[in-house]
Amino acid sequence: MTEVVPGTEEAAEPPASPQPSPDVPHNMETEQLTPTKYSIMSRNGFGTAGKHISLLVNLFEVSVNAPDTLFFQYSVAITLEDKRAVESKVIGRKVVNRLYQIYSSELGGKRFAYDGGKTLYTAGPLPLNKYEFKVLLEESFRKRRSAGADGSLCEESKRSKHSFQLKTFMVEISFAAKIPMQSIAFAPKWVDSDANSEDALRVLDTVLRQRAADCGCLLVRQSFFHDDPRNFTDVGAGVTAVSGYHSSFRSTPRGLTLNMDVSTTVIIKPGPVIDFLLSNQQVKEPRYIDWEKAKKVLKNLRVQATHRNLEFKISGLSEKPCNQQLFSMKVKNDNGSNEGQTVEITVYEYFVKHCGIDLPSSYYFPCLDVGKPNRPNYLPLELCSLVSLQRYTKALLPMQRASLVEKSRQKPQDRIKILKNAVGNYCCDDDPVLAACGISVDKQLALVEGRVLEAPQLKVGQNDVCIPCNGRWNLKKKTLLQPSHIDYWAVVNFSARCDTSYLSRELIRCGMSKGINIERPHSLVEEEPQLRRSNPVARVERMFDLLKSKLNREPKLILCVLPERKNCDIYGPWKKKCLSEIGVATQCISPVKITDQYLNNILLKINSKLGGINSLLAMEHSGHLPLIKDTPTIILGMDVSHRGQLDIPSVAAVVGSRCWPLISRYRASVRLQASKVEMIDALYKPLENGGDDGIIRELLLDFYDSSNSRKPTQFIVFRDGVSESQFQQVLTFELDQIIKAYQRLGEDDVPKFTVIVAQKNHHTKLFQANSPENVPPGTVVDTAITHPRNYDFYMCAHAGMMGTSRPVHYHVLLDEIGFSADGLQNLIHSLSYVNQRSTTATSVVAPICYAHHAAAQIGRFLDVNDLSETGLSSTAELPRLHKNIRSSMFFC
Template sequence: MGSSKSETLPPPPPPPPVVPPNVEPQKVAPAKPGRIPMARRGYGTRGQSIQLLTNHYKVSVSKTEGYFFHYSVAIKYEDGSPANEKGVGRRIIDKVYDTYKAELAGKQFAYNGEKSLFTTGGLPQNNFEFTIILEDVSSNRASGSIEDDSGGRKRLRKHIRSKTYKVAINYAAKVPMQAIADALRGRDSDHYQEAVRVLDVMLRQNAAKKGCLLVRQSFFHNDPKSFVMIGDGVVGCRGFHSSFRATQGGLSLNMDVSTTMIVKPGPVIDFLIENQKIDHPSRIDWIDWIKAKRMLKNLRVKASNTNLEYKISGLSDRICRQQTFTLKQRREGDSEPHEVEITVYDYYLHHRNIQLKYSGDLPCLNVGRPKRPTYIPIELCSLVSLQRYTKALSSSQRASLVENSRQKPQERMNALKHALASSNYGDDPLLQSSGVSISGDFTRIQGRVLPPPKLRVGNGQEFVPGNGKWNFNNRTLVDPAKVACWIIVNFSARCDLQRLSRDLMGCGERKGMTFTPPFKIFEEEPHARRMPPSMRVAEMLKRLQKDLIGPAQLNLCVLSERKNSDIYGPWKRKAFAEWGMTTQCIAPLQHINDQYLTNLILKINAKLGGLNSMLTIERSLTMPLVSKAPTIIVGMDVSHGSPGQFDAPSIAAVVASRDWPLISRYRAEVRTQSSKLEMIDSLFKPVTDKLDDGTFVDLLRDFYKSSNQQKPEQIIIFRDGVSETQFNQVLNIELEQIMKACKFLDETWDPKFMVVVAQKNHHTKLFQANSPHNVPPGTVVDTGICHPRLNDFYMCAHAGMIGTSRPTHYHVLYDELGFSSDDLQELVHSLSYVYQRSTTAVSLVAPICYAHLAAGQMAQLVKADDVSERSSSGGAAAAPVVPEMPKIHDWVRNSMFFC
C-alpha cells in the first residue's frame, strides 16, 4: 500500500462535485442513478426485554382516497414589486380568506407563511387574483418632523396607515393521500414526503392561529411560566416540537419539549443593563453604545406613550437632550405652519408633558428609516415578547440553559401530556377534513437492554462496568505512557503550581504512568497580562525558546479563565503548528480533588500514545466480523461557524482507527471547507502541486503503517450531523470519494464498505413504562417507532444521570459486510465504551465523539477575523476565500491530540 503504486497510475478522475453552500440538498441529483439507503434485513433479539413508552402518538388516517392540493402564492405591492416584509404573509392570507371566503367556497387551507398553500380537495378554480388592503394603526410621525395643531396644544395624531397588496394563488400540484398509506406499508412512494409536509404545515397553521412563535416545527407560547432566565438579557423559552413520522406501527405524531432563545421582554433599558453586565442603573453611562446598537437593531418595541409597536433601525447620533428634529407647528393667526428645530427631550417635556427621568443623557431609539428618522426616548420603550435571539451563547449562558432546562422523565411526560391536550388537534378543521385523528396516549413499545462489554485495564485486570460507568480506583492504565520531559506554562492563574505538579505526578504514578519532575515552570510576566492574547502567547514563547533546547514532550498550560480563555486558540496554534508539542490546557479550581487529577491523567496518557482501557474482545479477536479481517473504523463530522459568522469556514474532521485489531486508538485529519457546507469535500483530492491527496488517503496510509503493513479489507464509516434529506449525498458524494481514494492507492484493491449515520438532533424520547427513572444504559429499540422500510434503530448506550436521556438514532445506509442486526447493535454499543477521555459510556460511538472534538479544537486555529481579511475584495457577489488549515507538526498529527 506504499506510495509507489500511486506514482505509476494515471491521475484518477476528480471526485464528484460537492454541493455548494445554500443549495437545497434534495435538489442536488447525482450524475448517475446512484446509491440509495438500504432496506432493513432483520431485527435484533439479544438483550433483556424492557417495556418502554415513547413520545410518539398514534395517528389514524381515515381518508386514503382523494388529494391534497398544492397552490403557489405570490404576494406583491400595488406597483407589482414583490412584498418581502417579514411575517406579513400570514396576515395577508388571513385577510384574503376573510374578504373572499365565498369565492374560495369557504374551504379551509394551510399556509406555510411563504409561497405555498395547501387544501384538502381543490378550490373552485385553479387561478385566483385578489386585491386586499391591510390596515395598520400607527402614529403619523413618519419622520423627524411633527405637526402641531393650530392652538399650539400638541396632541398625538393617529391615522390608519394602509397598504394595498395583490395576491395570486395558482394551482401547482396535487398529492395523493394514498401516498401515506403506501409508505406505512413499506412501499416506496414519491409523494410521501410531500403528503407528510402538508400535515406538518397544518400543525403550524394551528399554532399560528394561537399567536405562537414558529421555529420550523416547534411552537412557543407567550407564557412567562415557560421562560428560563439564562443571563445577559437572554431568555430560554420552552415550547413544543410536533411532527408526523412514518413508523412500523403506522403514522405517529412525535411531540417533544423544545427550547429556543428569545430576547428578554420588558423595558429596553433593563435589557441593556443586564446584557452589558452593569450592576446598577446609576452606571448607565458605562454602556457600550456601539454594541448596544448591534444588539437592538431590528428588534420590535412598544412605546408606552402611544401603545404602538415599532422596529428599531438604530440609535440617534446624539443624546436625547441634544438630538434635534424639525417640528411643524401653526401659531394663532398663521395661515401656514412653520418649522422649528427642537430637541427630542424638550419636545416630550413641553409638547407631551412627559418628564424623562434618565433618558436625557442617553441616545434615542430610531424607529424610522435612515433618511427619515423617528426618535423615541429609551425609557418609553419596552421590548415585545417572543423575539428570537440568534447570536451565539456564551459558555456561562449555555451552562445556565442546560442547568435550568433539565426535566426528569416524569416531568417531561407530564409536560407533553398537557401540551397535547392544550393543542386541541382533535377540533382542528384542517386535520378533520384530512381524516386525521391523534391518540392521547404515549406509544407503548418493546425494547431490549444489552449487557455492557467487558473492559481490560492494566496488569491484565478485567471487569464489567456497572450502570454504564467505572473508575480507576486501585486500577492502572492498560498501556501507560512515560513522561520524560514536560513543562508547566502559567498564564496568570492563581494556584500552587508546585503542589499541582506533585499531585499530578503522584496520581499518574498510581495509575502506572512514569513521570519525571517538570523541567521548568514558566510564569507569565506581569507586564504581559494586559497585552492582546496573541502577543501574550508570543512573549511566553520567547521565554521557552530561550530556556528549551527542543520541544518538550508535554506542556501543561494553566489558564485563569475557564472554557472561554482568549489564550486557548493562539496557544494551541503555536504548539501544534510550530513547536510540535502535545499540550494540555487546564483552568484549575481552587481545590483540586483526585477525580479532577484522574480525568487529567486520562487525557494526557491518550495524547502521549498510551491507552487507558480497552475492550477485552479487542485482543482476543472475538469481535463479530471486525476481528475476521483488517477493519478500519471511521468517524466523520463537520463543524460550522457560530450564528452570525457567515463567512467563517466549516471544519471537516475525519478520524480513523489504527493498530488493528484494536478499535480504541484513533488518528484525525482535519480540513477547512466552504462556510455551511455539510458534505465533506476533502476526502479525496487528486495529486496537485500541493502534497495533499485528501484526508482519507492519509488515514489509509496510517492504518497500513500501524497495522503490520495490512490494507483494511473492511471500512466501517460512522457519519454525524446529516439529515434524512442528505442521506443520498452521503452515499453518492462522500462514499464515492472514499472508494476513489482506495483505488488511487491500489487499483486492484476492493474493500467492503459500511455506512452508518448517527443522529442526536431528533425528538424521540424513551421512558420506562414502570419506573420514573431514565432507561438503563444499553437500551436499544428497532421495532415499533423505527422506519417501516429502512434500516434504523435507537440506542441509549449511556446512563442518563440528569434530565431525560436522548437516544442516538442510527441509520444503516449501506452494508457490504453482512452485519446481522444483533452484531451491529453490539458493535455500536461497544464503541460507546472506548472513549478514552472518560470512565463512562458515551451517548455516541467514540469515533464520532473524536471527530467532533478534533473539529472543535482545530476551529480554534482558524479565527473569524482571519477569514474576513482573506475574503475576496472583488465585490459583494464574490465568495470568500476559504483559509487553509495550518499544517500541524507530524508529532502532534500522529497523536490523539484531540483528547
C-alpha cells in the same frame, strides 16, 4: 436534557421535491462528479440480542376515520401592486387570513392550511383551479411629528393620533397537486416509494404550524412557544430560555403517530433596551456599554415605543448622542399653517420641549434608528422596550449553555406528565382540515418493546478486566493498558489562585497509581502579574518566552493552568501555539478543587495525547472483532462544527482509525469551509487544483503507516449532523470524494462501505414503562417506531444521570460489508465504550465524539476579527497542525 432547537423564527418548509441544496459546497456544484451508484438501503432485518424491556415512547397513535380523503395542494403568490413579491411569512399569513374572511364563499367555505409562504392545502378541492384576488390589508399607523429626517416620531394633535392606511395585495392561488391521505392512513410495510407519505405528513405538519401561528406563538420549525412568562427562564447575559412544545406527525410501521415533546429555544430578554444591553455586555452602568457591540446585537430586533405603544424594527444607532443628534423639523407659522420654516433640533430637545417627555438617562446615549437606510428615524433608548419572543441567534456562551442545560432538565416521569397534558390541551382533533380526515389522537404514550444489550468488557493494565456497570467503569486500583512515560515536562500557570507545586506533586502521585511514570517537572513557570490585563495573544507569547528561557530541549508535555474554566480567551491562542507552531502536546486545566477523581480524568487525556492506551475492548484486544479482524478496515467519524454566525467559517473534522485491527485509536484531520455548509468539501482536493490532496488521503496514509503497510479495503463511515434531506448527498458527494481520494493512491478497486448517520437532534424519547428511572444503557429499539422502509434504530448507550435520556437515532444508509442487525448494533454499542477520555459510555460512538472535539478545538485557533463579513476572507486560514502532533489524539 431538553433540546435547544436550531433554526430561524419561521424556517422555510422543505421543498416537496428534491432541489439543489445550499448545503452542497460551491466546488461540488460546478465540478462534474461521477454519478454515484449508491442509494439509501432498505432494512434487511431486526436485532434479537439483549434482554427485552417494556418502554414508553412520546409518540401518540393517530386514528384516521376518512382514509380516502385527498389533500389538494395549491401554489400561492402574494405581490404588492408594483409586482414586488411579499417574502414575510408574518404578512403572508395576515393577507391569507384576511382573504379567507372576505372571499370565503368564493372558496366554497373550504378551510385550508397555509404555510406562510407559497403553499396552501385543503382537504378536498376548491371550486376552481385558479383564483386571483385583491386583498386590502388595513395598517394602523400614527401621524407623528418626530425626531426623524421626515419629522415622524411624535404627533402634536391628539385628533391625528390614529390614521389607517389600506395596503393592496394581489394574491394568486393555483392548483398544484393531489396528495392521497391513504399513503399514511394505514400501517405502511415495505413500499417502493414514500414520496406521497412525505407530502401527506407535510400537510398535517402545516396544519399544526398554522394553529400555533394563529395563537401568536413563536414558530421554530415544528416547535411552538407561547408568550407566557411562566415558561421563561433567565440564562444570563440578556438571554432567556423559553419552553414550548414540538409536535409533528410521523409514519411508523405501526401506523400514523403524533410526536409530542418538550422543546426549548432562547430569546432576547424582553424589557427596556438599556437593561438588556447592561445584562448582555455584563456591565453595571450604561457608561461602560460598548456601542459597536450594541449596534450589532440590536440590529433587526423589534422594539415597542413605550410613550406611543407602537412597534418598530431597529436598523442601527445614531452616530451622535441624543443631546447632539440633529434632525430637520418644520415649525408652524403664527397662523397655524404647516408652511413654516425648517429648523435643526436635537432629539433630546424635541422630546423634552415639544413632547413633554423627560429623558434623564438618554442625554449622552445614542438613539435607536428605526427608519430606512436613507431616511433615519430616531428614538431615545429609554423610551424603547424589546418585544417578547424574539429569537437569540448568536452562539451561546459556555455559561449560558450550562445554565440552559441545568434549568431545562426534567426527570422522565415529569416529562411524561407534561406531554400527556400537552396532548390533551393542544391536540388538533377539532381542526377543520384534520376533521375532514377524521383524525383523532390517543392521549397515552405508545408502548413499545426494546432490548438492552450487554455491555462489552474492557481490557486494562496488568491483564486486568473492567466490567462496566450501568454504563460506567472504575479504574480505581487499576492501571492503564499502555501507560506513557513523562520524563521532561513543564507547568505554566496563568492562574493566580493555583499552587502548581502541590498540583504537580499530586499529579505525579496519581500517575504512579495508574502506571504512568511521571518525573518531576523541569520548570514551573508563573505568569507575571502585570501581564494579566494584556491581550490573550501577548500573554501566551510572553509565557513562551519565559518557558523557552528555562528549558534546554523540547518538553514532552506542557501542563497549562488557565484562569477560568471553559470560556477562557487564552485557550485558543495557547492551543494554536502548542499544536501548530511548537509541536508539543499540551493539557489545559482549571481546577476548582484538586481531587483524585479530577486528576485521574486529566491523566486519561494526557496518556491518550502522548500515544498511550487507557483501555481496549476485550474482543478488540484479543483480535476477535467480527468482519474487521480479517479485513483491513478504517473507521471514519465525520462532523462539521458551525460557529453560530453566518460570517464565520464552519470547521469540518474527520477522524480515522489507525493501528488496525484496533478500533480505539484515531487521528484527526481538520479543514475550514464556507459558513453553514454541512457537506464536507475537503475530503478530496487534488494538488493540481490548488488543494492539498484532502482529508482522506492524509488519513489513508496514516492508516497504512500504522497498520503494518496494509491498505484498508473496508470503510465504516459515521456521519454526524445531517438531516434526512441530506442523506443522499452524503452518498453522492462525500462518498464520491472518498473513492476518488482512495483511487488517487493507486487503487483501481472501490472499497466496501458501511455508512451510518447518527442524529442526536431529534424529538423521540424513550421511558421505562415500569420505572421512574431513565432507560438503562444499551437500550435499543429497531421496531414499531422506526422508519417504515429505511434501515434505522434508536440506541441509548449511555446512562442518563440527570434529566431525561435522549437516544441516538442511527440511520444505516449503506452496508456493503454485510453486518447482521445484531452485529452492527453491537459494534455501535461497543464503540460507545472506547472513548479514551471517559470512564462512562458515551451517548454517541467515539469517532463522532472525537470529530466533534477536534473541530471545536481547532476552531478555537481562529481569530474572529480576521474574518470578513462575507464569510471566508483572504486572511482567514486554518493553521495546520505541527508534524509532531498530526498523528496524535490531541483532541482528547
